[in-house]
Amino acid sequence: MVGFLDSIDTEEEEEYIPAKTFIKCMECEEALVSREYNEKNPIGACKCKNINIGIHLIENGKFTHFVTVKWEKTPPEIYEEELENDRSMEIMDTQCC
Numbered sequence: 001m002v003g004f005l006d007s008i009d010t011e012e013e014e015e016y017i018p019a020k021t022f023i024k025c026m027e028c029e030e031a032l033v034s035r036e037y038n039e040k041n042p043i044g045a046c047k048c049k050n051i052n053i054g055i056h057l058i059e060n061g062k063f064t065h066f067v068t069v070k071w072e073k074t075p076p077e078i079y080e081e082e083l084e085n086d087r088s089m090e091i092m093d094t095q096c097c
């Protein structure tokens with residue numbers, strides 16, 4: 001099992017919009033997106049159930065939760081999306097609700 005913060009702190013002064021973090025199952029090749037998991041949607045799994053996603057709530061003001069990843073057989077590949085041309089979509093996401 002690994003745990004990590006879905007948001008990564010940076011030196012930037014402006015509001016930081018984190019890249020999506022993908023957790024890719026090496027068995028069925030389904031890629032799960034860590035930021036899709038939150039208090040309202042706390043658990044997930046890939047098609048073959050090798051990878052199980054959960055969240056671990058924390059309260060320090062800056063972050064609301066860790067995303068945790070467990071696996072049965074094969075560790076996932078974890079990587080971040082390049083932001084590049086995706087900033088406008090990221091901002092749309094944060095304005096929801």
Ligand SMILES: [Zn+2]
Pocket residue numbers: 025026027028029030046047048049050051
């Ligand atoms: Zn799988």
